[in-house]
Amino acid sequence: MKFLYFIFIRLLIIGFRLGSVFNSKIRKGWEGRKKSNIIVKNAFSPNDKVIWMHAASLGEYEQGLPVLEGLKKKYPDYKVLVTFFSPSGYENVIKKKTIADAICYLPFDTRKGVASFLKHFQVELFFTVKYDYWYNLLSELKQRQVKTFVVSALFYPSQVFFKPYGKWMVAELKKNINWFFHQTKDSLALAQRVGLSQSSLSGDTRYDRVKATKANFEEIPLVKKFKNQSLLLVFGSSWEAEEIIAEKVAEVNSDVKFIIAPHDLKRVSILKKKFPQALLYTELDEQELENNKENNILIINTIGLLSRIYAYADITVVGGGFHSAGLHNILESAVFGNPVLFGDKYRKNPEADALIEYGGGKSFSTPEEVVQFIQSLILDESLRKRMANSAEVFISNQPEATEHILSKF
Template sequence: MNRHLYTLLLHLLLPIIVLRLFWRAWRAPAYGRRIGERFAFGLPPMRQGGIWVHAVSLGESIAAAPLIRELLARYPHLPITVTSMTPTGSERIQALFGERIQHCYLPYDLPWACTRFFRHVQPRLAVIMETELWPNHIHQCAKHGVPAALANARLSERSARGYARFHKLTAPMLADLSLIAAQTHVEAERFRQLGARDSCVQVTGSIKFDLSVDAELPRRATALRQEWSATERPVWIAASTHAGEDEVVLAAHRRLLADYPQALLILVPRHPERFVAVFDLCQREGFSTVRRSRGDAVTAQTTVLLGDTLGELLFLYALADLAFVGGSLVENGGHNLLEPAALGKPLLSGPHLFNFLEIAAQLSAANDLLEVSDAEMLYQHLANLFGEPDRAQQMAAGGLAVLQANQGSLERLLVGLERLLARE
């Protein structure tokens, strides 16, 4: 399939795309706002001639934050435009940067919408986070001679097989990229085999290793645990959970309470539209649950704190002693393991980590990652770690060592982007 056939199919599917958008708006009202932007109508006023950064959703927005900060510092004369495609990503970007950046949703990959968006922004450089590749948007960049970079690029074996099935579409798209800053040598080779120009592929590592934690964060967490009278309570977090994982987590927590009656679980669903359903699940299962969004006090009787707020995940990690990272008991590919590692938390996850294979391998080699496949295994590891604090500290130290050994990716990426801007 080439780009023209892809575009025809996209137009034929447009009614389904619109229906799906309204269905998502029904489930999560935030999707019903600013719909025009998704078709490049009603875009906010923007200064032109700057750097456009695309971070599709919440995870990519968090990963992109250090890059955006550096771009703002290094190029104060250039407007920075940040696009996303989900309300959570949009809210996170606006909360972090406010009026320091320009922001809108990225329009769907329809040629007429791409053209309107490109004329509105007229960037000097496009930076796309991770693997969010859209053929018509990238074609617009190539058509106007604007260098496009894929930053923090990752490509799992499964995704590479999917790209290969549509070689006539994906190979020209990858060849149009001016820089692919791959996280690993294996992923760099996958991009080359799929059609990326060899001279444009570099291994820079993952900028997620360059995470810096505000020193005030652990102090705030300690103060809040003191306020809860929970400094001696065993506290663990299950973060970024998906449908099908919450039941496993709660079953493990029920077992843990038999050994540690004062144990507290901080449960953080990945998607806001699931907050109410997960709260109802906790109550049906008989757990004394409070919602973080309501500011309810955590008492000695509270067994579950539902983390139903946005932009607080790092703080919630800081509150816990141990961290389970979700999206890994189901075949989602996992989520960022480095955030809790940077806060010195021993890590647990499910076996499905294909989006973070290299990071997971390094953390496992440093003895800071335990994989579990069910509630019983999760309970056993939690109970063992709470019973062996020295081992938990050793695990945490191993994770911090991995983080420190891999830092520097952001600077390597910025050097590559500076080269593209100078060439432009």
Template sequence: MKILYDFVFLIFILISLPVYLLKGKFHRGFSRRLGFLPNDLPSDRPIWIHAVSVGEVVLMRGLISRLRSSYPSKSFVISTVTPTGNKIARSLAENSDFITYLPFDLSFITDRVMRKVRPCIFIIAETEIWPNLISSLYSIKVPIAVLNARISDKSFKGYSAIKYLIKPVLNKIHVFCAQSKNDRDRLISLGVDPERIEVTASMKFDQARKLSEGVNSSKDKLSLKEGEVLLVAGSTHPGEERILLNIYRKLLGAFPYLRLLLAPRHPDRADKIAALVRHFGFKPSRISLFQPKEALKDTVFILDTVGELISFYAAADIVFVGGSLVKKGGQNILEPASLGKPVIFGPHMFNFRDIAAEFLGSKAALQALTPKDLLLIIKDLLENKGRTIELARNSKEVILKNQGATEKSLGLVRKLIV
């Protein structure tokens, strides 16, 4: 089985190489994915944390801090897959830590790397299942923990198709800290021993509250006038900006004091969005180029920088969270909610189903099933200040009620560290 998997994965890598070349995805750390490591690795059986990209690295920040306090003599290995995630990981590292890229899931690579590093525990953020990596760790008796575990609709469908192949791999993982009962049920359905699963809730609630503390609003950067109201559309995807601009144009007649900021999920789309803004008759103003004293008439702001969205959420009066009007599964609503903002999202929240359901059930967020719904909801919030205050209060209560997943996960991890 291992030989067949290695063969298929190797063919996949070889096919992908031209794509990597064309897209410029080769980077200085690429050799790490092939298993080439420096000689000066941590020799104290380090704590290895794998976080695929930026979101997962940020999610692990609180846990890393707590683990450092509990195990001050331990070094950390933090692996990512993306260069952007790797950059964030470096900002969390101390002198004795090693920041790297996850080795390709070929047994002759994962065996060599894990035997060389010999971590005392391997922690996976969210749910990435790499059969050879997991088997290599299991063979040298390194405990494995999956934190903030979630099984998406797409993953569940894929794993279910190979259930009898994936079941032995999943049961080599010592503990799954599941986000919800639904995730627990799906793991059990895939053959995981129920004794290996604990429902700890989502660590994103802890993360959101922590990020919201001390956030400085970017409202002054926009030179908004007294009485003007800012609608921030965060993490938008292609197709959503057109809907939002159409709604904004319709609302301006009755609410001339309304201002719009579009924050695309991928800031490199800023040029295309600027062209779309012009098509609707507005003046695009990119945040990276904006002059504070620019006139605001007919201006639509475009957030084209990385890492500033939360400060513009703090500046917002109303927030729409994207990836939800189109079938992308939604984006994280917890950051604006933790800041006490009225939050709206669309019908497609399947990647955040449990969180969305909790907010809706607590009357802490609003869901627009259609573009017309979205227009009417924004109109109602602009006309009804009491409604926005109620949503803000309820959203903060939901955030507070769901604190503690990091602490619960930490308790389970401590039991495994050897």
């Protein structure tokens, strides 16, 4: 199996090289990796003690960030490195103000590449988020006696670890990782079943993240003024399916306000064609709102606002659940006590099942079903309030995962 992993990495590199010619996202990852060594060499000296967080993409970064921030407070003299596998994570975070001293792509997982990368700094703590494992890297960190952890670990039955051919990978994890902090009881049980006894249940750090967002909430005056006293539906991280839902609901509810925040800003032009009278957030000011009181649709054409926009919602639809890309963050909405509606493609999102069980969320197999249920929520205030209260209670009942994890360091 070790030899097959070697072949896999070589094929991955070839795939990236060829794919970079045709695909802009792959090209960003390919070109970005050429700069990773230079970035860490410029940011660190060989003797710098570094806390290193690796995240596959943006969602995992958000999941690991509370732990990273806590570790930085605990070890203020240590420097911080954040690496990504995917451009969608790197491209987003590199534009933000962060606590990281360096942000770059994770080099391809060859022994030579890993060793070359690590010679520029001294890793004191390393953690990866959820389930992004690179076995040459883990082996090299073990040889250097680096404490290595997995935050918000998530195992599920269809993973390779639970197949006959996954024994080598399980053995590598058992040998090279000090501790797994699991999101769910099911994940913990699966890990222990294959001998990964260095495990505990911590819960999901994303709950801590959204609780902090609510506790430190900052108003968005223009969104508040747009909502006014109206019922507000927020479509967060929308894909085409959610936008079809918005269109159908808007056709028969002119007295309801709508905010649509697409998952990709490239969809803004599509939305503007679908809703030609809609307002664009970046073009808004108080006078514009005053002059366009009859316009009940607002398109968010900038990033970074959605988690706060949910505070103004009465009903929310979160995107991705009707798409193979998977469900986006439902917790950002639930923390503000909103009914949360979404498609049923969420296998890797155990929090969705938990929210449904509490009564704060509901999944659907078709967009048409969502349209019908939204109409029920619009007409039935008591149903809205029951779901809203259930969502809020669900979040407040979750354990402090970050606190549990930091207590082990």
